[in-house]
Amino acid sequence: MTSFAARPGSPGSRIVGLGSFQPDTVVSNHDLAKIMDTSDEWIRERVGIVNRRVAKPEELLVDMAVEAGAKAIADAGLAPTDIEAVLVATCTMPSQIPNAAAQVAHRIGVLAAPAFDLNAACAGFCYALATGSDLVRAGSARYVLVIGAEKLTDWVNPTDRSTAIIFADGAGAAVVGPSEEAAIGPVSWGSAGDLSGMIAVEDRDSFIFQEGQSVFRWATTQIAPIAIDAVERAGIELSDVDVFVPHQANLRIIEAIAKRLKAKGARDDLKIARDIVDSGNTSSASIPLALDHLRQAGEIASGDVALLVGFGAGLSYAGQVVRCP
Ligand SMILES: CC(C)(COP(=O)(O)OP(=O)(O)OC[C@H]1O[C@@H](n2cnc3c(N)ncnc32)[C@H](O)[C@@H]1OP(=O)(O)O)[C@@H](O)C(=O)NCCC(=O)NCCS
Structure with a gap:
């Protein structure tokens, strides 16, 4: 039986660029203590947070992902057209469909790339990084943009002191590319x-x-x-x-x-x-x-x-x- 042609992969993979984005609005523990029964001292001692970044209503998850992703591509010294797959790890997209990744790819200028969201909540980035690394090593994509992006404040009761003190908004990204040696270890x-x-x-x-x-x-x-x-x-x-x-x-x-x-x-x-x-x-x-x-x-x-x-x-x-x- 003839075997199918395979696109050659890479012996290893590595992170070749990083980027991140946080909204400008800073919410301190003191700000929260004005609207709920909590204190700066309690939050510092039990959670370790002093300030968190919160997106404005018009600042969307996809906007933050685009900012972080574009910076990671520039940091890698690549052009958006070099990216062959876009993965967005997120658990806070406001819509079930469309996903975030296709919009992010389009807005960054990644042409018709395979693009999908991956939800493993707070483990999502490491899941997506492992997936991106395997795509590169298997030859499915040469460069993969891996983004973790969340607008948790859309999903948090702003007056619930057990969650509102903890969760915040932002996005971070890495570009994964081919490498002679393994610079991303097995997951x-x-x-x-x-x-x-x-x-x-x-x-x-x-x-x-x-x-x-x-x-x-x-x-x-x-x-x-x-x-x-x-x-x-x-x-x-x-x-x-x-x-x-x-x-x-x-x-x-x-x-x-x-x-x-x-x-x-x-x-x-x-x-x-x-x-x-x-x-x-x-x-x-x-x-x-x-x-x-x-x-x-x-x-x-x-x-x-x-x-x-x-x-x-x-x-x-x-x-x-x-x-x-
Ligand atoms: C949520 C968390 C901070 C609560 O801290 P805790 O030390 O477990 O606190 P408890 O829930 O036992 O509550 C202790 C007391 O503090 C109070 N309390 C709870 N939240 C408070 C707040 N924000 N400010 C002031 N007091 C608070 C409780 O009502 C309770 O009061 P009581 O003793 O009079 O009943 C802590 O359990 C935690 O961080 N868990 C992990 C959550 C996490 O990391 N989630 C993300 C995973 S990816």
Whole structure:
């Protein structure tokens, strides 16, 4: 039997560009304390957030994704026409159809690209990065634009102190391209659908609900092993990791996972992304936002090994190591 022709893939893949976008409007803990029964002290201590960015009504998820995506393409030194697939990780599109990705591709100038949304909530960016990496390695696309974009404030009850203090808006993006060596490690991913009720939007007229304490316990006990598995799958040691960029859910969760990584061999000087302090929890956007902010601040250098891990509603989780562009 004759086999079908295959488009040659690439031995490895790498992130070749990063970009991010946050709305201008800053909402501080003090601002929230004026409209609900909370305080700056409580939020700092329990969640670690000081400020968060919130989109205006006319600032749409797709607008933020376009901004972040266009910056990532420029950062890669590419033209929009070089991009052969667009993936938008999001769980907050206001419409079921059309998806975000096709509009984003069109507005950036990516011509007739395959474009699809992927919903793995706060694990979405790592899911999409793994998918983009596999598209490149399999030869389905040479360059893939991977975006995490969320307008969570559309889905949060603005007076619910258990969620409105946490969630925020923004977008982050990476361009994945071919590479002789593997600079995006194998993904460690999975889900726990039996726990799907822990974080949910029940129907189109509901706001986000979460069982805060259960989510906290799950994240602080179940996610460090996923991160460690991602390191092992890449064939490196925890001590090789330069920077840890987890989903920015809660500063106490971030510190608890980092502590476990250090107990298992991560270096004392491991850099830890704490972007949540001034960005809030932006779900699938939080990891690329944090990575881009660390790079802008000169905290990471090209070639550094970053350990990414996303986790959240589903429940779902995914992690991989990447070399910083
Ligand atoms: C939501 C979360 C911040 C709540 O913190 P907590 O320490 O678990 O707080 P609890 O729910 O036990 O509430 C403790 C007290 O603080 C109160 N409280 C809750 N939210 C408050 C707020 N924003 N301001 C002031 N007090 C608050 C509660 O009413 C409760 O009061 P009580 O003791 O008088 O009954 C925390 O559970 C959390 O961050 N969970 C993880 C959520 C998350 O990361 N989700 C995203 C996953 S991707």
